[in-house]
Amino acid sequence: EVQLVETGGSLVQPGKSLKLTCATSGFTFSNAWMHWVRQSPEKQLEWVAQIKAKSNNYATYYAESVKGRFTISRDDSKSSVYLQMNSLKEEDTAIYYCTLQLAHWGQGVMVTVSS
Amino acid sequence: DVVMTQTPLSLPISLGDQASFSCRSSQSLLHSNGNTYLAWYLQKSGLSPQILIYRISNRFSGVPDRFSGSGSGTDFTLKISRVEPEDLGVYYCLQHTHLPYTFGAGTKLELK
Numbered sequence: 001e002v003q004l005v006e007t008g009g010s011l012v013q014p015g016k017s018l019k020l021t022c023a024t025s026g027f028t029f030s031n032a033w034m035h036w037v038r039q040s041p042e043k044q045l046e047w048v049a050q051i052k053a054k055s056n057n058y059a060t061y062y063a064e065s066v067k068g069r070f071t072i073s074r075d076d077s078k079s080s081v082y083l084q085m086n087s088l089k090e091e092d093t094a095i096y097y098c099t100l101q102l103a104h105w106g107q108g109v110m111v112t113v114s115s
Numbered sequence: 116d117v118v119m120t121q122t123p124l125s126l127p128i129s130l131g132d133q134a135s136f137s138c139r140s141s142q143s144l145l146h147s148n149g150n151t152y153l154a155w156y157l158q159k160s161g162l163s164p165q166i167l168i169y170r171i172s173n174r175f176s177g178v179p180d181r182f183s184g185s186g187s188g189t190d191f192t193l194k195i196s197r198v199e200p201e202d203l204g205v206y207y208c209l210q211h212t213h214l215p216y217t218f219g220a221g222t223k224l225e226l227k
Contacts (some may be wrong), residue, residue, distance in 0.1 A: 045218040102154065
């Protein structure tokens with residue numbers, strides 16, 4: 001069974017950093033393309049970032065709204081994907097979901113950016 | 116960015132009725148590889164989105180056959196043949212042909 005478990009959500013001040021972790025199991029992680037998607041308090045879903053597999057040179061892609069501030073990475077030895085979020089803004093407040101190929105989703109983790 | 120427009124915003128329905136959801140994209144979702152990456156999701160209250168349909172019309176594993184997807188190019192439809200209580204929630208479409216990938220705003224399926 002595919003499992004995706006996000007951790008690392010928190011209340012953080014604007015301008016600070018936070019790192020989310022998605023621990024996975026139940027599939028061959030090293031071959032998987034992984035994504036982060038977020039959902040605003042207004043319930044709008046927004047794709048955030050993607051990382052491809054080693055065979056695709058770990059290519060990464062980002063939404064314009066997070067480019068230069070967020071970094072997606074992975075550790076195939078730990079079957080985990082990460083989202084490093086720097087220079088956080090209030091508009092980054094959302095539930096962050098880790099997804100396997102946009103098909104399987106984790107339960108999500110809340111990030112609140114507020115002073 | 117590709118804009119995904121879902122209509123209606125809300126769909127009041129009676130159990131057992133057919134439901135139809137529309138999703139239109141601002142440009143064709145046909146990829147150069149011949150596939151069209153349009154998916155449908157249902158988000159029930161308090162839960163993560165769950166995939167129903169991928170590549171326009173393919174039901175994901177375990178999805179009942181009362182769900183069907185159709186369309187091409189820029190115009191897509193999700194239908195539920197007979198709505199059951201567990202089908203209530205918000206339906207989203209997603210295009211992942213063009214970066215950045217984009218979602219529609221959702222259609223809320225609720226009881227009349």
